[in-house]
Amino acid sequence: MKILATYNIKGGVGKTASAVNLAHVAAGRGNRVLLWDLDPQGAATFYFRVKPKVKGGGEALLSGRRELADVIKGSDYDNLDIVPADFSYRHLDLMLDDAKKPLARLRKVLSGVADEYDYVFLDCAPSISLTSESVFRAADALLVPVIPTTLSIRTFDQLDAFVAENPDIVRKLKIMGFFSMADSRKRLHRELMDELREQRPELLPSQVPMDTDIERMGVHRQPVTAMFPKSRPARAYQSLWDDIVERL
């Protein structure tokens, strides 16, 4: 079982869109996939029409009082299951702080379903906090969407700095950055992307374009890869998934 987390310090960069669509693509390839929506806002949960509620809340899961397997909900797609968001997740930091070995907690909880899934996606809220640190510890790879603007590129630098300063936390974590909401009609985007690819050759070759079909996910409450599987953004997520598998 591989654990992949979509992560960026900054909000609104396409973390949830990536987690939802990549999870759907991975499941479509025959992998057994679990998506855990760790963001109390519950955007991923909403896209799958699942109720944002976990019996006993995040506390029950983290304390081990409730097995993760007991709160899993099947999605409308084969091989793709969801752990819903819960309002209590906004106190996840405090809950972790109270727990024994907070950084190892998340991985421990996930180990209960290790036989059932090939891939787990964690969709995180934007921040650097105890929660994200324990996500870093649990995950095999961080999927980091980057909007090609000067500002978001700086957030990528911040993540690098964090990784450099905390080798004990990140350990074997692979960091996979990729462009999100890329608008190749904008000259600024194109130039920034060229420049950044030169600086960071490790960026994944595929990129997710700016596309209104992705916004429409909120209306249809479906992954774009399910709604319009042949569309440009759907194909982008498919080839992004190929890139990720290659790096794992």
Added chain:
Amino acid sequence: MSEFHRFVVDGIIDPAVTLAAFAEQVGLSENEAEEFDRRFFDTPDGRLHADQSTLEVRNSVEFPLMCSLVWLKGGQVLASARVESGFSPDFAGSLPAGPAFDRLRELVEMRRFLPVATVRSRLSTGGHLDAEEKTTARVHIDLPSLPDGRSLPALIEVRAVRGYEAETAGLLRAMRAHEAFEPSDLSTADFARAMVGASPYLPGKLSLQLDDRASADEVWRVVLRELHEAMTANFRGTVEDVDSEYLHDFRVAVRRTRSVLQEGRGVLTPAARDHFRDGFKWLGDITTPTRDADVHLLDYPNMIAALSPEYAEALAPLHELLLSRQRSCQAQLALDLRSTRRAQLGAEWAEFLSGEGPWMDRSSGESGDAAEADRRARDVAAERIERAHSRLVRDGRTIDGSSEPEALHDLRKDAKRLRYLLECFGSLFPAEDLSVAVKPLKSLQDVLGEFQDTEVQAHALAQFGRQLDTEGASTDTILAMGGAIEQLSVRQSRARREFAARFESFDSREVEHAYASITGTGTTKSKKRKKKNR
């Protein structure tokens, strides 16, 4: 994942009408129905059937070139891929790549897929939705018919989406209450097989339920008859080499038969015992070269997986050699199995098992030859198990780091003897004792088997290497074979190291108690427990 519920749709009304009315009543959303020609496949021993899943190649009737291979369970697609029209899977290797089909590969192992039924189905999938239009249950409807037009029972399958079992309970209640719906264990493939009178799947494990009050003579014969059935069931597939497991299972039945004959001292007449022990030894021996060749081929993928890719490629000539050896051994085996000697053995054995012919005459031998025949089978079997167990324990305890490999090979035979006794006569004894007795024995046998097999295989590889060398194989091939032999010797040393721990768990108090309880010697655990309670 979550289980499914299957119903057949009965009654005098057209099932399609019944189903449409039901869908309306409970509010099912339904996708368009689509017609498919479906060819179902299963292994000779029905592994998919046992798994409650089915594998089919389906062609859309409307788009006949749209052809896919689909692995289904209760309507849920476990794996699917587009295939060429006319495709038929044979071995696991012919399945499409990918993690979903990997799970099917694990299930079928070395068995071959055989066509089991052909059906035309009208399929549709619907959903039971909640207020958010989230699917809480999947409903699959199948209206099937045979190629000759005869209709098969219509099926409706319901599977709660994980985490929505409570929401689905009402739907299931409505289905159970519906007069036209009958719960069913059978799939469309099963119904089609039954309609065309297909032969049953091969039996898996021995499923003897022996009568613990019966006489030794009776029980021995029941066991031998059951083994005879296994041999017969696997005979044709062995001759025709459908897959390697037929021969494997055939050999197991032969070896068990030999063992039961061996343990039949005093139960069977010496004349019969000697005659058939010879006969089945011969039958076992003629199957050995082919089995060895099969084992080399089955192990080949593991062998190359352990080597670096360029070496793996260099081993191709070895693979060719193994294939051609298997073919020639198999051809000889087929001849031997069709020989008059084999036919005569078969006829005599059938006569013996039916209780007729000269083999039954207990009076013809010296008196006392079959003195144990009328004793209770349970007592006789218990004594034999006790003897085999104490011998294994005694011999095993003498083995240490300095023992010769021969000592371990001999121990393997001791262990086999005990295992066969437990397999063939185990049902005469309490199941819980039996499982405690068998588990550590099996794990001990695994390591003894690995120890010997790796040695035998290394010898064979060395021989093949010399042969390939004289035939002018490349240096890379010879080096790669050296690497493979090295791997085997690493595995053998590992087995040797593991032996002590495995034997220790076998030679433990708890296991000894289980054997004591089976054989009726010493204080058993259950007796002790009772004493305590008093």
